Amino acid sequence: MIRSIVESCGAYLPERVVTNAELAGRIDTSDEWIVQRTGIRARHIAADGEFTSHLATKAASQALQRAGMTPSALDLIVLATSTPDETFPATATAVQANLGMTRGAAFDVQAVCSGFVYALAVADSLIKNGMAGTALVIGAETFSRILDWNDRGTCVLFGDGAGAVVLKAGQGQGTAADRGVLASTLHSDGRHHDLLYVDGGPSTTGTSGFLRMQGREVFKHAVTNLAAVVGETLSKAGLEAKDIDWLVPHQANKRIIDGTGRKLGLPDDKVVQTVERHANTSAASIPLALEAATSDGRIRRGQIVMLEAIGGGLAWGANIIRW
Numbered sequence: 120m121i122r123s124i125v126e127s128c129g130a131y132l133p134e135r136v137v138t139n140a141e142l143a144g145r146i147d148t149s150d151e152w153i154v155q156r157t158g159i160r161a162r163h164i165a166a167d168g169e170f171t172s173h174l175a176t177k178a179a180s181q182a183l184q185r186a187g188m189t190p191s192a193l194d195l196i197v198l199a200t201s202t203p204d205e206t207f208p209a210t211a212t213a214v215q216a217n218l219g220m221t222r223g224a225a226f227d228v229q230a231v232c233s234g235f236v237y238a239l240a241v242a243d244s245l246i247k248n249g250m251a252g253t254a255l256v257i258g259a260e261t262f263s264r265i266l267d268w269n270d271r272g273t274c275v276l277f278g279d280g281a282g283a284v285v286l287k288a289g290q291g292q293g294t295a296a297d298r299g300v301l302a303s304t305l306h307s308d309g310r311h312h313d314l315l316y317v318d319g320g321p322s323t324t325g326t327s328g329f330l331r332m333q334g335r336e337v338f339k340h341a342v343t344n345l346a347a348v349v350g351e352t353l354s355k356a357g358l359e360a361k362d363i364d365w366l367v368p369h370q371a372n373k374r375i376i377d378g379t380g381r382k383l384g385l386p387d388d389k390v391v392q393t394v395e396r397h398a399n400t401s402a403a404s405i406p407l408a409l410e411a412a413t414s415d416g417r418i419r420r421g422q423i424v425m426l427e428a429i430g431g432g433l434a435w436g437a438n439i440i441r442w
């Protein structure tokens with residue numbers, strides 16, 4: 120059986136760090152309020168002229184270099200973003216050109232904060248059915264560009280960044296002992312549009328719009344749906360919560376992450392958290408957290424890693440990987 124094996128991770132964060140204290144100098148908020156409600160202390164913000172494709176290209180280049188692979192060896196780029204450079208073409212094609220990759224295919228996936236989980240599932244499917252032997256899966260965002268900086272209920276929550284993984288087809292026995300992506304689960308429920316959306320777009324207002332959110336309502340859906348989708352994904356792989364070595368959640372909010380970990384019965388030291396210094400980077404948050412926990416040696420070859428996310432749509436999902 121073909122398995123998509125994770126060869127490497129890469130990450131890029133814009134240089135500029137904006138602390139809660141700096142935000143408190145501009146809007147009516149405080150470090151204490153933000154930390155208590157979200158666990159966020161700082162976020163990175165892209166410079167003028169620094170686009171989602173630039174962030175993505177830097178993360179992708181690092182992942183490729185760590186995999187010892189040249190762009191010409193890539194068959195596929197799947198880029199998860201809700202903040203593309205332009206309405207079209209896909210930002211993935213800008214990354215393809217930046218990398219100097221002249222063959223294969225590159226396209227975007229839009230599932231907001233669940234984008235990386237969706238993109239990984241798509242790339243894994245294309246590898247499993249033989250359409251690609253190698254793939255770059257990227258999550259990259261410049262959410263700072265779609266924030267209403269006068270809305271203190273949302274602008275303090277998000278940041279910019281990019282993360283990437285390189286996948287390569289390998290052989291397995293079709294059991295949970297195989298290395299690679301073991302199972303994925305994707306869900307959405309469009310009835311919840313109004314809980315989290317951007318109030319613009321090419322077909323509606325003709326502008327790119329700003330993010331709008333009913334935070335409390337999103338919170339209510341998050342922990343329940345995330346614990347359920349993790350359970351569903353574990354059972355597809357024939358594993359149990361106790362088999363998870365690392366939970367790498369979408370980094371929206373420390374309270375959501377802690378609540379999900381508790382619901383799954385996982386100790387805090389098995390849960391990777393970067394929300395404190397990255398804030399919510401939407402589709403980039405999971406690959407950024409993966410890069411952090413692989414670079415510092417926490418995630419090791421052979422371990423079971425569970426990824427999960429929920430966001431606008433609502434759309435949610437999970438992937439389970441033997442690293």
Ligand code: ACO
Nearest residue numbers: 148149152156232271272275334335337338371372429430
């Ligand atoms: N600083 C200070 N006060 C604030 C701020 C702020 N930045 N933002 C809101 N407030 C005030 C409100 O005005 C309100 O004041 P009032 O009582 O005088 O009217 C008070 O704080 C409470 O506001 P709520 O919105 O009810 O605050 P809540 O406790 O729900 O916390 C939060 C808000 C942090 C957004 C919370 O609802 C949450 O974490 N939701 C999850 C949403 C999330 O993480 N979304 C990310 C995208 S989706 C995803 O990735 C999962």
